[in-house]
Amino acid sequence: MRDELVGRFADFGTKTAIFDQDTAFTYQELLDRIRYTRDVLRRHGVAPHDVVVVHGNYSLDSIATVLALFLGRNVVVPLVTLGERDLDTVVEHCRPRFLVRTGAGLVVEELDTPAPAPAAASTTSASAGMIDRLSGADAAGLVLLSSGSTGAPKVILHNLDTLVGEKLEKRPRRRASSLSILMVLMFDHIGGINSLLSTLVAGGTAVLPHQRVPEEICGLIERHRIRVLPTSPTFLNLIIMGGFHQRFDLSSLRLITYGTEPMSDELLKRVNRNFPGVRLLQTFGTSETGIATTTSESSDSTYFKISDTGVEHRIVDGELQLRSRVQFLGYMNYADDSLTEDRWFRTGDLVEETDDGYLRIRGRAKEVINVGGEKLLPLELESVLLASPLIEDCVVYGKPNAITGQTVCVSVKPRGELTRAAARKHVLEFLADKVEPFKIPSKISVVDSVEMSDRLKKVRSQPRDVGA
Template identity: 60%
Template sequence: MSDELERRDGLDRRDELTERFARLGDRPAVIDKGRTHSYGDLARAIRTTADRLRERGVAPHEAVVLNSDFSFGSIATLLALYLNRNVVVPLVAFTEGALRTINDSCAPRHLVKVADDGSELLVEPMTAAGPGAEPGAEPGAESAAATPEAYRPLVEAGAAGLVLLSSGSTGAPKAILHNLDTLVAEKAGSGDRVGSRTTNILMFLLFDHIGGINSLLGVFKVSGTAVLPARRTPEEICALIEEHGIRLLPTSPTFLNLILIGDYHRKHDLSSLRMISYGTEPMPEELLRRLHTALPRARLLQTFGTSETGISATTSESSESTYFRISDENVQYRIVDGELQLKSRTQFMGYLNYPDDSLTEDGWFRTGDLVEEKEDGFLKVKGRAKEVINVGGEKVLPLELESILLGSPLIDDCVVYGRPNSITGQSVCVDIKPSGAMTRAEARRHVHEFLEGKVEPFKLPAKVNLVEELRVSDRFKKQRIRA
């Protein structure tokens, strides 16, 4: 098959998604700031935006930074860039580290910003000097010399690409390159699961996060409706669940605990929820028990995935268990020295700015997650290998202590982490958000008394801090790595 025929075949496959949206017509696709956009609206917006991009010199396979969070316009633009076979770099917020990584590693040619409703599209040239600078070659010039070597397999396959940035909590963000055609084919599917009742799914996870992309493609797979929040606060999210009868909420354990602490599950009617999928960090067993008691009608599902391998389909042992099984025919797993390793069909193509030392010689991705496995194949995440606290040669898993401490009626939330210690190497520290008034001395005494007899003495925190709020990332994960 000639290169031209391969390109046409790839375009036809991508255009099938837009054709499917057009066939769904008036079925609601996106609810954004109270306005409902149909699948027909989305199909038209994708095609109109694709035409605008080409008119403004955005050539296939060029890297494009899409600066936006979820909106109807950003979703249409993402899919227009997919249709145009671009390498998309979604970015919710420009930070110094993210901008440096993108400029140094992604060879960005354009910066795209879009109005929420898709009515306006701003396309600026973007080079190492930053957005707005004149590029080294004419915009729209699709030349082999201008294509980074890392993108060459995408060009040869006639495929679109996706670059996701890691959180960068321990250094410069990693630029993670994916084949976007593969992700869409695997996660959006054929869309043949069309029922008479639409499934409203809340887009809680960010637009530039693998979980957010997975949630969006999952909406398309079931021909559901993506409900977009203006703000990700417990009040806003619970109000949207009540208003739109949300059936599926993908989120994190930390955010779910914020809902419980603020009593938002009682202030709003959350009875429409049929599933809460949680990931991005391990779930403390005590928190899961609290959630099951507070939201008994919702099935609680442990999800698992990484930015490098995509999100795997999983099955929880039950809504009261932190054990889960990877039930995805496209994902293989193995456990080596207690660490979970994955190999998937949606596996990344490589890092643009780091060596691929997270891959084994035979192509398995080292997740960095420590797990235990039961005889029936159910897994349980015990914590991150890099977060293990070494106290004089003894290992302490933060999740173990947090799960126990959350059983105290005097503690709303907590985070356990290690700090350097000149004698033992590291010491155990804990930040406590109390449920009521408490002095630091009272908090230390209560923590030690509550843990006594439940853990070995070396696991007792050497330092107990009282905090009004825990430190969490913009992805609502507890921050345990301290500078």
């Protein structure tokens, strides 16, 4: 497999592998940088199966470092942001020996990893056992962190050989692709890793943005005549709200793939109106089971099928469960309570399924708002609100209530010059004859923008109540 990957890069030769700012790097230059990086790592004492943290965003050096560590059968922990909480979690549960910084050149630091605290000894032993199994299989590993919005992130361990091998199998050796793909999704997220590997094993060009903001992304689409844009519903709405699709020439786009969060029916209508002639495809995946191949019912439908032969799915009590060939090995710091006894992964996504097998994501189980026994999923109310010509964006969430258990709250970004009082009045009047009384928000905040996470998803856990 490693020989196959290196052989492909050599065959692609002078074709552009990476475009970073104003610099194009060929596959041969990427291969040369991988070999150089492997030499640097060896000189610093990095040995096969060592755990190595890679701190950096998309760049020639960061990509070459991850691939060099894959070739060296190491366990790779990519981190775009080296926050204290995330680093402490990785150190405690992964016991990394080295930290590689790729922001300005290549800097390799040996880490002084303290002995585990007695309270964490059993978890650390289980983590070491998972890494030992990787070593025994002579395989490389990949560690991803969950968003950790409600506490310490989950440490997710993958067999990197399995992930790369799946990509090589799905995209067999053939004439190099001419596609340029924007690396919009995070470098340390399963979606970003998937985009990067899919592009490089097929001989495409990975175009690297330095700021994941609509102006830069749309500017790169125009400059590089990008045909495929992988992104999220929230980011697409940002492009539309700012009019960036009109300020830049996006006529090269043929396909927009969207994932990381559910798409509301109303927002999908808005995207179709503003991107006529562009095919829309809903993607689906999790950090634990990888990104599945999907087929949308149509560009104007939020229903899709999982059409991946390597992924099984089933629905239990309304929740989607998955089992895949590239499934994670386990959590290194949590009990595997998300796995059933027969190794199905509980996604936490509530779905409905049509008779012909199409799925529609209704929302996350943990986001259900329970008002005195009546239940609401935020996406439902957001879709209704987005139908208003006076609302550009909104986020619905629940808050504790002493009487009803929870109450419905919404933050709205109005269109135009509406005052805050007028915006609140409009929300109440607009919803009055469209939803049941318990779904009417008890708190309406007017905001300048709806908060978005690094993973391009709406933030629901603690939305900003600016102007409440």
